[in-house]
Amino acid sequence: MIDIKNLKVSVEDKDIIKGLNLKINKGEVHAIMGPNGSGKSTLSYALSGKEGYEAEGEINYNGENILELNTEERAQKGIFLAFQYPIEIPGVFTNNFLRTSLNSVKKAKGEKELNAVEFLNLVKEKSEKLKIDKEMLSRPLNVGFSGGEKKRNEILQMSLLEPNFVIMDETDSGLDIDALKIVSNGVNAMRSPKRSFLIITHYQRLLNYIKPDFVHVFSDGKIVESGDWKLALELENDGYAKFVS
Amino acid sequence: MSASDELIQQYQDRTEYDHGFVTDIETIDVPKGLSEETIKFISNQKKEPQWMLDWRLNAFNRLQKMKEPDWQKPKYPKINYQDLYYYSAPKNFKDGPKSLDEIDPEIKKTYDKLGIPLEEQKRLAGVAVDAVFDSVSVATTFKDKLKEIGVIFCSISEATREHPELVQKYLGSVIPVTDHYFATLNSAVFTDGSFVYIPPGVRCPMELSTYFRINAENTGQFERTLIIADKGSYVSYLEGCTAPMRDENQLHAANVELIALDDAEIKYSTVQNWYPGDKDGKGGIYNFVTKRGDCRGKNSKISWTQVETGSAITWKYPSCILRGDNSQGEFYSVAITNNCQMADTGTKMIHLGKNTKSKIISKGISAGRADNMYRGLVSIHPKASGSKNFTQCDSLLVGNKCGAHTVPYIENKNSSSEVEHEATTSKISDDQLFYCRQRGLNQEEAVSLIVNGFCKEVLQQLPMEFAVEAQKLVGISLEGSVG
Ligand SMILES: Nc1ncnc2c1ncn2[C@@H]1O[C@H](COP(=O)(O)OP(=O)(O)OP(=O)(O)O)[C@@H](O)[C@H]1O
Numbered sequence: 128m129i130d131i132k133n134l135k136v137s138v139e140d141k142d143i144i145k146g147l148n149l150k151i152n153k154g155e156v157h158a159i160m161g162p163n164g165s166g167k168s169t170l171s172y173a174l175s176g177k178e179g180y181e182a183e184g185e186i187n188y189n190g191e192n193i194l195e196l197n198t199e200e201r202a203q204k205g206i207f208l209a210f211q212y213p214i215e216i217p218g219v220f221t222n223n224f225l226r227t228s229l230n231s232v233k234k235a236k237g238e239k240e241l242n243a244v245e246f247l248n249l250v251k252e253k254s255e256k257l258k259i260d261k262e263m264l265s266r267p268l269n270v271g272f273s274g275g276e277k278k279r280n281e282i283l284q285m286s287l288l289e290p291n292f293v294i295m296d297e298t299d300s301g302l303d304i305d306a307l308k309i310v311s312n313g314v315n316a317m318r319s320p321k322r323s324f325l326i327i328t329h330y331q332r333l334l335n336y337i338k339p340d341f342v343h344v345f346s347d348g349k350i351v352e353s354g355d356w357k358l359a360l361e362l363e364n365d366g367y368a369k370f371v372s
Numbered sequence: 373m374s375a376s377d378e379l380i381q382q383y384q385d386r387t388e389y390d391h392g393f394v395t396d397i398e399t400i401d402v403p404k405g406l407s408e409e410t411i412k413f414i415s416n417q418k419k420e421p422q423w424m425l426d427w428r429l430n431a432f433n434r435l436q437k438m439k440e441p442d443w444q445k446p447k448y449p450k451i452n453y454q455d456l457y458y459y460s461a462p463k464n465f466k467d468g469p470k471s472l473d474e475i476d477p478e479i480k481k482t483y484d485k486l487g488i489p490l491e492e493q494k495r496l497a498g499v500a501v502d503a504v505f506d507s508v509s510v511a512t513t514f515k516d517k518l519k520e521i522g523v524i525f526c527s528i529s530e531a532t533r534e535h536p537e538l539v540q541k542y543l544g545s546v547i548p549v550t551d552h553y554f555a556t557l558n559s560a561v562f563t564d565g566s567f568v569y570i571p572p573g574v575r576c577p578m579e580l581s582t583y584f585r586i587n588a589e590n591t592g593q594f595e596r597t598l599i600i601a602d603k604g605s606y607v608s609y610l611e612g613c614t615a616p617m618r619d620e621n622q623l624h625a626a627n628v629e630l631i632a633l634d635d636a637e638i639k640y641s642t643v644q645n646w647y648p649g650d651k652d653g654k655g656g657i658y659n660f661v662t663k664r665g666d667c668r669g670k671n672s673k674i675s676w677t678q679v680e681t682g683s684a685i686t687w688k689y690p691s692c693i694l695r696g697d698n699s700q701g702e703f704y705s706v707a708i709t710n711n712c713q714m715a716d717t718g719t720k721m722i723h724l725g726k727n728t729k730s731k732i733i734s735k736g737i738s739a740g741r742a743d744n745m746y747r748g749l750v751s752i753h754p755k756a757s758g759s760k761n762f763t764q765c766d767s768l769l770v771g772n773k774c775g776a777h778t779v780p781y782i783e784n785k786n787s788s789s790e791v792e793h794e795a796t797t798s799k800i801s802d803d804q805l806f807y808c809r810q811r812g813l814n815q816e817e818a819v820s821l822i823v824n825g826f827c828k829e830v831l832q833q834l835p836m837e838f839a840v841e842a843q844k845l846v847g848i849s850l851e852g853s854v855g
């Protein structure tokens with residue numbers, strides 16, 4: 128699915144990712160944990176093609192190096208980023224945004240776009256599963272949403288777009304105990320042999336709900352240790368000291 | 373999802389000004405230049421009564437002593453009024469609009485291409501259209517149906533012949549002949565536009581609309597529109613405008629007068645998409661327009677909604693004179709300037725009567741190297757006790773090279789009245805664009821979505837039939853504005 132080779136990323140001439148190698152096969156869930164400021168969000172932006180993130184090396188996605196593709200081309204190919212800090216867009220109703228987004232992706236894939244009724248039925252089904260109040264969907268996108276509501280809205284978008292490769296950047300931060308379960312169930316329901324996940328988190332607790340195949344420790348722009356889910360437990364107990372120089 | 377949300381979904385990729393073609397037809401043109409002869413020629417072509425010609429000539433005499441204003445922000449090269457044509461009409465056009473079968477097929481095709489098929493049966497149900505091509509009205513649809521309930525909807529030329537008592541009574545009663553240079557110029561040489569009269573107690577059952585098309589070269593278009601809503605009546609009217617792409621600037625100087633008597637309401641909407649000029653500011657229409665509504669009767673209401681996306685320069689302040697007690701004025705505006713376009717627009721709300729209310733919602737969007745100015749006057753006169761105004765002016769910048777300015781003038785001479793003014797300026801952020809694009813929208817779809825969200829409050833005021841069109845236009849006019 129995704130094969131990152133010797134990836135280096137700089138922002139405003141500052142080197143942040145310093146030679147990263149990571150291979151995620153179809154159907155796998157990988158977790159990344161690491162100290163604040165180590166470059167996790169930067170990695171998520173580089174993978175999704177944000178402007179201003181100068182990247183070199185290779186990001187092979189389904190056999191194609193996507194380094195030169197722009198943000199929407201990557202999104203249309205099925206790369207989805209659940210933002211650490213979802214962006215507010217005043218005046219644009221959430222429903223309208225979701226439908227525009229879904230139809231843009233469908234159009235790019237050559238699939239039939241959804242009309243208003245088809246869309247509303249679909250969004251109703253998906254949002255009920257995530258216990259999202261439909262009143263929220265008729266408000267401007269993320270404006271005045273609570274931290275947890277914003278995160279849930281990200282997962283709703285993921286479930287609508289049905290991407291192939293999902294990057295979740297601290298989706299669990301800001302979620303209450305119940306919401307964490309709901310969101311985890313939503314993610315687990317989407318796990319499939321065709322879909323891969325990269326989950327960035329600070330808390331081992333999330334990984335009790337979404338059990339990863341691999342856990343990586345990220346420090347100073349590199350993966351410094353990899354293991355299975357037990358590595359997360361170890362980190363929870365001992366902190367990063369052992370891995371960080 | 374509301375119907376107006378439809379528009380954004382239906383956004384289609386279009387990159388150039390779509391209406392820039394020229395229709396090749398033979399025309400009758402008056403000789404170049406501004407003179408008594410020109411005015412007599414126009415009046416004669418329109419078979420006007422003597423009083424109308426005298427009225428024009430009076431305006432022309434007054435014009436000699438007037439000077440073109442230059443206080444506006446957008447400056448433009450001096451217009452040589454002797455080098456303009458003041459009249460252009462299709463050659464086989466005689467005596468005003470005929471039945472549809474008699475219209476030149478080329479003109480019919482033009483309107484088809486513009487998406488305004490004149491065949492009534494093909495028309496959106498519930499919309500009557502007056503089509504003005506250069507200096508003449510070429511067709512008015514649904515006229516007979518409207519006549520049955522006493523509604524008069526025809527070209528102003530026809531009205532001067534068929535309804536002289538109404539025209540004489542109301543023409544120039546809101547915009548005095550000597551109001552200012554362009555208004556006076558228009559009074560002398562106006563060619564065509566629409567006339568509407570709604571009799572007492574009648575709620576006009578369909579949208580009335582006029583579609584203005586400039587086709588001829590080096591020709592000024594001097595539109596004149598007069599709408600009278602008699603006691604207790606209601607009408608919703610919409611105008612649309614397009615022009616060919618040309619390297620020379622062309623002048624459109626219109627006068628629009630609205631009169632609402634007791635308990636009457638007029639809703640006037642504009643979707644202005646004149647050719648804006650090219651990316652470097654070459655060509656485009658000078659849209660210098662005087663629009664004024666008089667809430668003459670008590671409890672009357674006039675509301676202006678404008679979506680201004682075209683023109684090289686837009687310079688207009690659709691205004692309301694709130695004369696009748698308890699009368700209301702509203703102004704909803706979206707003005708978009710991209711590339712080298714300039715706009716200096718806003719409104720005047722003149723509160724004369726007691727308990728009069730006005731509301732101003734202005735959304736200015738500036739992109740490229742464009743400049744966008746909101747200028748508005750709220751004036752509350754000493755006798756206008758218990759009056760209220762609310763003004764909200766929002767500016768949105770796309771990119772770093774454009775400008776937005778807000779200049780409110782407030783005069784409140786009555787201590788029992790309130791004036792409230794709010795203003796914001798914001799920018800489309802890179803993070804907003806990135807978020808949209810991460811969700812699969814391309815750059816232009818993202819800008820269109822965000823801008824449409826920004827001006828939703830105004831677009832919602834448009835009649836349903838036109839809201840979708842306007843939303844698309846908002847997207848199209850900002851293409852190429854980022855990145
Ligand atoms: N635009 C920028 N200009 C300069 N430095 C930047 C920029 N963006 C990020 N950085 C720096 O890059 C480093 C990595 O930031 P990043 O947001 O990727 O960290 P993170 O691992 O996601 O941290 P956290 O766990 O706090 O979310 C930080 O030191 C940050 O200050």
Ligand SMILES: [Mg+2]
Pocket residue numbers: 167168169211296
């Ligand atoms: Mg981060």
